[in-house]
Amino acid sequence: MTDKNRDGFTNKDNLHDMLASLRKNSTDGYLNATIKDALGPVNFTLFLMMFGEKLNGTDPEDVTKNTFSCFDEEAAGTIQEHFLRELLTATGDWFPDKEVPELYRDY
Numbered sequence: 366m367t368d369k370n371r372d373g374f375t376n377k378d379n380l381h382d383m384l385a386s387l388r389k390n391s392t393d394g395y396l397n398a399t400i401k402d403a404l405g406p407v408n409f410t411l412f413l414m415m416f417g418e419k420l421n422g423t424d425p426e427d428v429t430k431n432t433f434s435c436f437d438e439e440a441a442g443t444i445q446e447h448f449l450r451e452l453l454t455a456t457g458d459w460f461p462d463k464e465v466p467e468l469y470r471d472y
Contacts, residue, residue: 373456375407376400386435409456 369379377396384391403411416432436444436452446469453460453468 373408375409375412383435408458409452410458410460 369382375383377400380396380399381391399415400407403415405411407415433444434440436448438445438448449468450462450465453465454462
């Protein structure tokens with residue numbers, strides 16, 4: 366969802382499409398500013414970091430849930446483990462496969 370052309374990076378068009386899927390209108394100015402805020406090319410890891418910084422204690426729970434719903438392909442209220450594992454281990458700065466189970470340890 367954040368990398369439609371699967372090149373490993375999120376660009377302005379990808380960001381626009383993701384926000385549109387969440388029914389959020391975005392201006393060119395907003396998209397350009399968001400991409401400019403990045404310290405470099407926006408891979409999945411950096412995208413999540415930027416997302417987290419923008420949400421840090423400022424958005425209500427429903428906004429966060431709606432944002433992550435773009436990863437919930439079946440509208441089941443969950444993100445499938447195999448899909449999240451694929452995103453974490455094959456997109457952007459890869460997460461070592463052996464570290465993925467640590468994400469689920471407390472859940």
